[in-house]
Amino acid sequence: MLQFVIAGLVLGGIYAIASAGLVITYTSSGILNFAFGAMAFFIARFYYYLHTQESWSIAAAAVVSIVLAAPAMGVVLYFLLFRYLRLSAPLIKVVATIGLLVAIPSLATLAFGNQAIQQAPGLAPEPVAVYQFLGVPVTLDQVIVYACVIVTVVAGALVLRYTEVGLKVRAMVDSPAMTGLSGTNPGAISVGVWAVSTFFAGLVGVLAAPIIGLDSGKFTVLIAASLAAVVAAKLRNLPVAVLVGLAMGVATSLFQRYLPPASQWTTEIIDAVPFMVIALFLVYSLIRGGRVGDNEGWGGVLDRAITPQGESRLAGSASGTVETASVGVVGKYAGPLLLMVVVGALPMIVSGYWVGLFAQAFAYAVIFLSWTIVTGEGGMLWLCQITFAGVGALTTAQLASNHGWPVLAAALVGGLVAMVMGALVGFLSIRLGDLYVALVTLTFGLLMENLVFTLPTFVNQGLGLSVNRPGFATTDLTFTYLSLLVFVVIALFIVNFRRSTTGLALNAARWSEAGARTSGISVVQQKVIAGSLAAFIAGIGGALIAMAQSPFQPAEFATFQGVVWLAIFVTIGVRSNVAALIAGVMFVFPDALFQYYLPSWTTLPEILSVLFGLGAISAAKYPEGALAENSRRLRALLQGFRPARPGGEPPGDLGVPVGVAAVSPAPRISEQVS
Amino acid sequence: MTTAAAPPPSPPPPSSSAGPAVAPADVPPGSAAALAARGVTVRFGGLMALHDVSIEVEPGAIAGLVGPNGAGKSTLLGVLSGLQRPNAGKVWLRGEDVTQASPRARAARGLARTFQQPELFMGLTVREHLVLAYRARTARHRLWRDMFDPRSLLPASRTENDRVDGLLELLRLTRVAKAPVAALPLGVLRLVEVGRALASDPQVLLLDEPLSGLDIKASENLLLVFRQIVDQADPPLSLVIVEHDVAAVLSLSDTVFVLDFGERIAVGTPEQIRNDAAVRAAYLGDSEPAQRATPTSEIPAEAAASGSEPSPSLADLEGRS
Ligand SMILES: Nc1ncnc2c1ncn2[C@@H]1O[C@H](COP(=O)(O)OP(=O)(O)OP(=O)(O)O)[C@@H](O)[C@H]1O
Ligand SMILES: [Mg+2]
Numbered sequence: 001m002l003q004f005v006i007a008g009l010v011l012g013g014i015y016a017i018a019s020a021g022l023v024i025t026y027t028s029s030g031i032l033n034f035a036f037g038a039m040a041f042f043i044a045r046f047y048y049y050l051h052t053q054e055s056w057s058i059a060a061a062a063v064v065s066i067v068l069a070a071p072a073m074g075v076v077l078y079f080l081l082f083r084y085l086r087l088s089a090p091l092i093k094v095v096a097t098i099g100l101l102v103a104i105p106s107l108a109t110l111a112f113g114n115q116a117i118q119q120a121p122g123l124a125p126e127p128v129a130v131y132q133f134l135g136v137p138v139t140l141d142q143v144i145v146y147a148c149v150i151v152t153v154v155a156g157a158l159v160l161r162y163t164e165v166g167l168k169v170r171a172m173v174d175s176p177a178m179t180g181l182s183g184t185n186p187g188a189i190s191v192g193v194w195a196v197s198t199f200f201a202g203l204v205g206v207l208a209a210p211i212i213g214l215d216s217g218k219f220t221v222l223i224a225a226s227l228a229a230v231v232a233a234k235l236r237n238l239p240v241a242v243l244v245g246l247a248m249g250v251a252t253s254l255f256q257r258y259l260p261p262a263s264q265w266t267t268e269i270i271d272a273v274p275f276m277v278i279a280l281f282l283v284y285s286l287i288r289g290g291r292v293g294d295n296e297g298w299g300g301v302l303d304r305a306i307t308p309q310g311e312s313r314l315a316g317s318a319s320g321t322v323e324t325a326s327v328g329v330v331g332k333y334a335g336p337l338l339l340m341v342v343v344g345a346l347p348m349i350v351s352g353y354w355v356g357l358f359a360q361a362f363a364y365a366v367i368f369l370s371w372t373i374v375t376g377e378g379g380m381l382w383l384c385q386i387t388f389a390g391v392g393a394l395t396t397a398q399l400a401s402n403h404g405w406p407v408l409a410a411a412l413v414g415g416l417v418a419m420v421m422g423a424l425v426g427f428l429s430i431r432l433g434d435l436y437v438a439l440v441t442l443t444f445g446l447l448m449e450n451l452v453f454t455l456p457t458f459v460n461q462g463l464g465l466s467v468n469r470p471g472f473a474t475t476d477l478t479f480t481y482l483s484l485l486v487f488v489v490i491a492l493f494i495v496n497f498r499r500s501t502t503g504l505a506l507n508a509a510r511w512s513e514a515g516a517r518t519s520g521i522s523v524v525q526q527k528v529i530a531g532s533l534a535a536f537i538a539g540i541g542g543a544l545i546a547m548a549q550s551p552f553q554p555a556e557f558a559t560f561q562g563v564v565w566l567a568i569f570v571t572i573g574v575r576s577n578v579a580a581l582i583a584g585v586m587f588v589f590p591d592a593l594f595q596y597y598l599p600s601w602t603t604l605p606e607i608l609s610v611l612f613g614l615g616a617i618s619a620a621k622y623p624e625g626a627l628a629e630n631s632r633r634l635r636a637l638l639q640g641f642r643p644a645r646p647g648g649e650p651p652g653d654l655g656v657p658v659g660v661a662a663v664s665p666a667p668r669i670s671e672q673v674s
Numbered sequence: 675m676t677t678a679a680a681p682p683p684s685p686p687p688p689s690s691s692a693g694p695a696v697a698p699a700d701v702p703p704g705s706a707a708a709l710a711a712r713g714v715t716v717r718f719g720g721l722m723a724l725h726d727v728s729i730e731v732e733p734g735a736i737a738g739l740v741g742p743n744g745a746g747k748s749t750l751l752g753v754l755s756g757l758q759r760p761n762a763g764k765v766w767l768r769g770e771d772v773t774q775a776s777p778r779a780r781a782a783r784g785l786a787r788t789f790q791q792p793e794l795f796m797g798l799t800v801r802e803h804l805v806l807a808y809r810a811r812t813a814r815h816r817l818w819r820d821m822f823d824p825r826s827l828l829p830a831s832r833t834e835n836d837r838v839d840g841l842l843e844l845l846r847l848t849r850v851a852k853a854p855v856a857a858l859p860l861g862v863l864r865l866v867e868v869g870r871a872l873a874s875d876p877q878v879l880l881l882d883e884p885l886s887g888l889d890i891k892a893s894e895n896l897l898l899v900f901r902q903i904v905d906q907a908d909p910p911l912s913l914v915i916v917e918h919d920v921a922a923v924l925s926l927s928d929t930v931f932v933l934d935f936g937e938r939i940a941v942g943t944p945e946q947i948r949n950d951a952a953v954r955a956a957y958l959g960d961s962e963p964a965q966r967a968t969p970t971s972e973i974p975a976e977a978a979a980s981g982s983e984p985s986p987s988l989a990d991l992e993g994r995s
Pocket of ligand 1: 718744
């Protein structure tokens with residue numbers, strides 16, 4: 001028993017340090033760092049490179065990687081990225097860290113090579129010394145973890161509570177604006193916060209590597225577990241985060257002790273521990289009925305009072321909407337239509353292998369449409385659309401192949417099953433705020449990936465599942481057009497949705513909770529509608545993918561892969577249907593082209609995902625995505641040649657220059673963005 | 675800005691107790707009141723934002739709510755609209771106890787409000803705000819059913835268009851009707867909020883500083899609009915208006931409630947309020963040496979100190995009538 005508690009405290013200690021790092025970063029910068037695990041992995045990989053590959057001594061390698069390189073990474077990232085995010089919307093901040101989450105592991109592969117590493121040494125010299133503590137064997141590695149936890153917690157608490165720096169950090173948490181006014185430089189403090197945060201990441205990485213292995217996927221899971229502790233701590237409460245982290249480690253270890261070791265269930269329950277913590281928290285807060293807080297963003301009452309309304313959540317979407325309203329109907333629909341026609345004609349021109357790729361591209365485009373609704377319209381960041389796609393695909397395969405259903409009916413049911421899950425996840429998380437949606441959907445995805453997608457029926461002894469295409473669309477070309485048809489139907493639905501009362505109400509729920517609720521609109525209800533619609537669409541898209549590339553492996557619907565999809569989609573644009581189509585094509589073709597023409601150049605996928613990651617990061621600057629930004633520039637350029645704007649509105653009664661807004665977005669918003 | 679440590683003003687002189695609607699906290703008001711609150715107390719940590727405040731508005735009446743910065747006016751509107759849970763006290767809307775009801779449920783019973791900092795929907799145009807509010811009240815099912823209905827691409831119904839366009843015209847918003855609110859200045863945003871609130875055909879409308887940020891012409895127009903809609907409304911519409919422009923409030927209201935440091939220090943007709951010593955005390959800053967008509971000896975020192983920076987001067991109190 002004691003032995004397992006002590007062992008559990010090692011994993012728990014790592015969770016605790018990670019959650020402490022996440023909470024400190026969040027409270028002092030307003031950024032929930034989804035890339036924490038990726039950063040940890042990068043530093044751990046660097047340590048491995050120095051210590052094992054370059055044979056540096058442990059001390060030298062540890063100092064250079066954890067004490068120097070990790071904080072330096074924080075400083076560099078601050079100046080390149082986080083500096084610009086200080087006043088942006090929480091959503092934008094999350095997207096930027098997701099971009100990092102996608103880019104950093106690939107950067108590590110580019111920098112250090114992609115060899116598989118079986119065994120990573122920790123900070124203890126090999127062979128690892130073993131001590132006896134209360135009759136329980138404890139390795140030096142474990143002792144180091146305990147020491148780090150204690151030092152971290154004690155030092156963190158002391159610094160925050162008793163030093164001037166701590167006072168300033170706490171002041172900034174309450175009000176970055178006021179801290180700025182009072183002569184303290186929030187920038188200088190933020191640099192420090194990021195250096196500390198990445199230092200924690202490095203420490204976690206090096207400590208965790210011997211336990212979980214040097215695998216970026218494992219690190220993401222590790223951090224997802226720490227995020228569970230952060231959720232339980234309501235994002236801000238450092239002691240709770242640390243305690244829950246420790247408790248999760250111990251619980252995991254005790255499950256290992258008391259559940260039958262050989263059973264499939266045991267591993268599954270162990271994998272589910274973080275999710276159980278989140279589920280408990282969600283149910284608890286549901287029963288308590290309290291909202292965790294409407295303004296999860298950042299800053300106190302004061303900051304909300306002095307920042308312009310909507311700004312903190314808005315960050316830029318206004319430029320897009322201003323534009324839409326001022327461009328005539330023809331200008332609004334001609335471009336997208338033309339593009340759709342061109343893309344739609346391409347499968348006729350190409351042949352063989354490439355036609356099949358178009359089928360896949362359109363299927364992905366359908367999945368991306370789910371983000372058009374939930375992120376583009378609803379302003380929420382759902383990180384488990386790929387999971388819904390997987391649910392759609394698996395349900396379709398089960399019903400069609402094992403139960404003899406017509407495949408299209410099976411796909412419909414697949415979509416519906418995903419929709420029910422989406423409604424449930426949405427209902428539990430949306431009430432708590434936008435950041436919780438991102439957190440909960442991420443953990444939900446990981447849970448499904450580890451628990452459900454690995455079930456023997458789905459894995460099918462590694463053969464995967466296959467789905468027959470509908471009888472009238474068995475060839476690649478016909479199936480491609482079937483996929484395109486599905487895409488067009490859903491796209492038209494979204495066009496209608498936006499203009500409908502439902503779309504207006506969703507918009508209301510997105511931009512102002514108080515305004516929506518006092519106008520008689522339920523925020524949760526509208527957002528749950530959007531979330532479940534999106535889940536349905538993703539489920540349908542998943543069914544199409546299953547048909548397009550049958551047989552498929554359930555493992556293809558891994559949550560991290562879904563994050564890469566999101567990065568691509570965000571890069572291109574979250575608000576338009578055409579962007580979804582382009583994103584689908586972009587996702588499938590560059591990779592395929594490189595593999596086809598340059599089969600030996602193995603690092604290209606890495607370069608691609610670095611690019612996609614950077615693209616998502618650029619969302620900090622262009623929240624509307626590349627497509628909207630470029631077409632805005634194009635229009636601005638075209639308008640430069642026109643002496644007057646014939647279609648524009650006359651200036652308003654109160655001297656409002658409505659027409660001008662088309663070219664330069666509302667200044668107070670754009671200032672905050674750039 | 676205010677602190678919990680600040681002493682409450684000394685007992686009000688006789689004139690303030692002469693006002694109407696003074697009743698024990700737990701007795702429900704007559705069902706005649708459009709909106710009533712009794713014994714409302716709100717604490718933010720150690721700060722007593724409201725202490726045992728009661729307010730009552732008759733159908734078709736206009737109630738003014740004034741007080742210095744931080745007096746608790748916005749907090750009281752929050753309690754009335756359901757966004758702020760009170761620590762104690764009850765709220766009745768058209769005779770029904772709505773203390774536990776959500777803001778949405780209150781909206782469905784005919785309550786609407788505007789905000790001191792506009793709470794608008796940045797993705798929507800001015801007109802869409804009104805359309806949405808109208809439908810949320812009159813055709814609630816459309817909030818979820820419309821997405822399946824391709825007819826939402828077609829023109830809306832006559833009654834809806836008449837109502838919405840009429841309101842836009844009334845508030846002089848017609849020319850910016852198609853503009854997204856993200857591009858509009860603060861003054862216009864306030865009008866959009868008023869329009870959105872009115873589009874839901876409320877029976878009680880709470881206004882939090884609707885005139886601030888408006889130029890003189892626009893605010894005179896808005897005052898006229900308030901008068902007009904209250905006079906013409908059927909069923910009757912009651913207003914609760916929070917405003918720093920005390921002269922405007924006194925000229926518009928039937929009853930005026932005065933808050934200071936979370937306490938209701940006076941209530942009465944505009945005439946009574948104008949002559950109320952406690953109110954004068956709360957509003958008299960040290961920087962008003964010209965106003966010595968009131969004997970200073972009557973003013974309790976600590977209450978006099980509470981009038982913080984942009985308090986209206988006594989001239990406002992005596993200005994219009
Ligand atoms: N959410 C909150 N948390 C903590 N304190 C609050 C909160 N909201 C208001 N307060 C405090 O409660 C007091 C009353 O605030 P309130 O906004 O109701 O005043 P007000 O009368 O509307 O002032 P103003 O005229 O400046 O709008 C103030 O001291 C304010 O700082
Ligand atoms: Mg106020």
